[in-house]
Amino acid sequence: MADLQVVEIKAFVPAKDFALAKKFYADLGFTISWSDSDLAYIRCGECSFLLQNFYHPDLAGNFMMHLLVPDVEAWWRHVESADLKGKYAVRTEPPADRPWGLRDFTIVDPSGVLWRIGQNIK
Numbered sequence: 001m002a003d004l005q006v007v008e009i010k011a012f013v014p015a016k017d018f019a020l021a022k023k024f025y026a027d028l029g030f031t032i033s034w035s036d037s038d039l040a041y042i043r044c045g046e047c048s049f050l051l052q053n054f055y056h057p058d059l060a061g062n063f064m065m066h067l068l069v070p071d072v073e074a075w076w077r078h079v080e081s082a083d084l085k086g087k088y089a090v091r092t093e094p095p096a097d098r099p100w101g102l103r104d105f106t107i108v109d110p111s112g113v114l115w116r117i118g119q120n121i122k
Helices: 018-028 057-061 072-081 084-088
Strands: 012-014 031-035 039-044 047-052 064-068 092-097 102-108 114-120
Touching (some): 018 031, 018 039, 018 047, 072 114
Antiparallel strands (some): 031 039
């Protein structure tokens, strides 16, 4: 097993409306590093995922992403001040302490993908 190394792992996140999803993620705080008509490379710092111009309701409705950040309250303030809930008609829930040792909030992207954005509780 010592020879088995991993450089990176990425999720392929579905998008119902590809252009809208790219705008949502840019407003959320991500950078669109590269994009063509079928795929976009989305990143924030050293973390990234691939947004795909593909949608199936069962997949998107059961897809969840987790973003671990150093300051969940700063991210929540950004979501609130950018009015992502109103601008994109998405669901959000404010930060709360979770029994699994995180303080996080949820936001559901325009395609139905659930994001948990949180920080470790010390």
